[in-house]
Amino acid sequence: MTDDVSELNFEQALRALEDIVHKLESGEAPLDESIALYERGNTLRALCQQRLDMAKARIEAITLGPDGAPTGTTSFDAG
């Protein structure tokens, strides 16, 4: 149930987490299912957290060849 989680983007993961929270809060799910839901929710939460924690500024600039075609990137320092 949890192995597909890494494929989700942040938004999907957050949405899925939200759904799980609502489902748990509604109290509709049986206990066994709740625990499975909780585990999945925890995985999603960790994923979201990880995505947020990974965020760090990395600024690059495209370098262009003489023909104007991109040749790569260099770190960019806004002047």
Added chain:
Amino acid sequence: MSANDPFENADPQVARLLAEERPGDNAQAMSVSELSLALKRTVEDRFGHVRVRGEISGFKRAASGHIYFSLKDENARLDAVMWKGGAARLPFAPEDGLEVVATGKLTTYAGRSNYQIVVESLEVAGEGAMMLLFEKLKARLAAEGLFAPERKKKLPSLPRTIGVVTSPTGAVIRDILHRLADRFPSHVIVWPVLVQGEGAAAQIARAVHGFSAMPHDGPTRRPDLVIVARGGGSIEDLWAFNDEAVVRAVADCTIPIISAVGHETDTTLCDFAADLRAPTPTAAAEIAVPVRSDLLQRVGQFGLRMSNMIRKKVDLAAERLEAQRRLMPRLSDLAAPHQQRTDDLSERLRQSLRTRIGKAEVAFSAPAMMLHPRLLLRRAEQGQQRLDALTRLVSTLHPEAPLKRGFARVTDANGKTIMTRKAAVKAGDVTLRFVDGEVGGHVSGGPAPRISPAKPAKAAINQGNLFDG
């Protein structure tokens, strides 16, 4: 017209039939070529640099890349040509009806007796004309569906990499980077371009194409959001963003793209083509990424709510279990009725045995009581009495007893008692036993003399009856 006009020397008043050369005549006839050349020199000298304003008409772009058109106003028309190099650098697409100011030089074309302006640069004549151009291009591209709402792509809520097409210098990129850093530090790839002036539009279009064409697995991380940005400026400064190539590049961009060109009041076609228009570059950064701390808080809250819920749920389940557990009878209670029955039965078993024994005892006791030594004693006494009686009897019946009373016993030689006369006769010799001893005798067959009191035979006959008495 100035003094070096070649037509000045000719005298139109004199009409002659024959043209003849006269000495000293300055007005010698020129060849057409000579005149054309002179004309060319004059025109090119005199109008080597002119600026002329007019409306474009008959616009044509040749396969060679040169462009041909006329400039006209109400009363006049001037042919114009713009060579390939200049034409390629045009910051706008000239079209019929557009009011322009052309800068260039006049030149003549001797072969056709005409003159034209070779345009070095072409500018739109005033903002009104520019707006007209803008509206026309907008209408044309809109008719193509380039700005259609259904073409708009949804922006990612949290882009991992953001491509920015803008000038690498100046406030715009700084504003964007600062705002991104404040909200959500992100991976940004800047594609540096000129944002105004010659070549700007081509660079911008190429940059947008460049991001759009980036492979997903290339060496450079493909952005999942592109921002095309430029600070505020005049309509002319922003004109590159109305360039058809730029507008098409933006519209065709495979990555969701935000246009942030100029101030809020400025509108470019690029804005229409983009998936979203941001009023300013800073606003574009705000639209591009959410606030990280908000998201962190949200994720944290979700986690907390989830933990609370599952804890409550487990607690509740535990309570219910406990309640059920309390309702469950104890094992001992469960066994109690059976235990009771068992006890009862075992008691009854014991009881029944006791009863049975009691009955047996009762049954036994009567015969037992009768079985008494008395019974034996009585018998013994009876026996004793009988024995005594018999003993007494026996004592009276002793065979010698009658001897005391005068009787004698007659025996033969063998000691055997002779009971009969006959036997006595037969024996002949007998022994008479008296109480005080024996005496021999002899029996003859004759009757005994009556004088003798002794009557042994008679005695012998009566001996048997003694025992009866």
